Amino acid sequence: MGEIRDMMGTFELFQPMELEGALDLLRAHGSDAWVLSGGMDTFDWLKDRAKSPRVVVDLGSIEELKGIEANGDGIRIGAMAKVSEVATHPEILARFPVLAQAAEKVATPQIRNQGTLGGNLCQDTRCWYYRSGWPCYRAGGNICYANAPNSLNREHCIFEANRCVAVSPSDTAPALIALEAEMEIQSVRGMQRVSAEEFFIGPGTDITRMTVLQPSDLLTGIHIPGTWAGRPSYFEKVADRKAWDFALVNVASTLDVREGVIYEARIVVGGVAARPLRMHRVENAIAGRPINDETLEEAARQAVQGARPLRFNDFKIALTRNLVKRSIREARA
């Protein structure tokens, strides 16, 4: 056996049993601390030595972060609920199928058995230049390796490039934004709730983070209101492989259709910007219209207004147009 490169660097491992313990540890260790949930994002970073935290706080022993339960007319999903639990939970399947469908499309059975919903939402971007540890803007440097003349950027963004061109990798995030979910964030300062849409941030807001979470914050739960339960919805993920792949583009939609006319719609596209993008212009354009070819054409036109492809990803424009159309036409209760 030659040089062992895949052994992770050394760290102190803490497995608090209670949320307070975890929050205290995060406050005490600040940016030296790394939060571990399922680990499907974490271990790549640590094995590659691209990140070397001194302290790892494993949330796996905290019972209050697990579980999926009814909450008023909606549900609360603990941040540590496994992706496989979300994909197969009877109430989610019955009332919020768009989320179950998105969770079912995440990676592979093994990863869904270990990865958590919170981890799927908080995972870092998959830009391979960044993940290889290159000193790019997102890593605190002053260059983007993915947007140089010969860069391989087929998977990168078509919207909201701002020095960084990385994209949001999550499949469940668009579904949660479409369902008007709220993120429950706890820190030693207390608890706050942020809409799923505002939870994700682009490089224009903070180039080193994907979410509003600060180093000592924890995403503890996801609240889904009853608002969109049982309404027509649609999820689709387009990737190069049928399994185990991140989305090139994914789309989630929820519609409120009354007597054949779209009363209100929420349409969210992932894989096209650093955050899951809510298609406000499309939603406004189709509100008050019947679902017909004319409406769909207008939706497609609005969906890609302002899109700017990189050298190898202009296919994402046609893909986005078609997925947005389909998410309206094929939405089913």
Add this chain to the structure above:
Amino acid sequence: MEIQEILTAKRTVSRRAFIKGVIAAGATVSSASYLFRGTEVAHAQRAPGAVERLVTLRVNGQDRRVDVLPQETLGTTLRYKLGLTGTKYGCDRAECGACTVLVDGETHYACSMLTHQVRGAEIVTIEGLEGPNGELHPVQQAVYDETGFQCAFCAPGFILAMVAMLNENPNPTRAEAAQSLSGNLCRCGDYDKILTSAMRAAEYSRPTA
């Protein structure tokens, strides 16, 4: 010792059995320090409240006491500390599925979970499938009868994924089996035979009326 005796002794112990014997017999102390060299110094000053290193794992129905580093993955513990080399390392990046094991009946990648995350869980590796008298598990028998694999490096992971699949869905269609086994890769490209084995395994696992 006479030369003839030495030759005989050599022949009776296969290389694989010898290596596994060495690991199980406690030579791990030296091999572990080789594997994890350079990590000990930092651990001399362990932070208060951090995990204990000596843990008990429940593997294949047995309680095994083992000294585990905080950053050690389950696959490393199984292979290099417990001598259970049936669990294979392919990519070490949760991409190939060769290291698939069952944790409380669910498939997991042993390369991508910390051993400390599975304390108290029931772990089953490929070594734990055989019956008390060494008889093959129905899934193993099915793979054997269908010659499901070519090089078979991926076989332990695939077989455990099949076991988990059949526990959940005893009568899968071929498409459902492909979906359930989508977390495992075969570089020989034997997927057709592997799926045939999975269907045969479902047949063997049904209770005979």
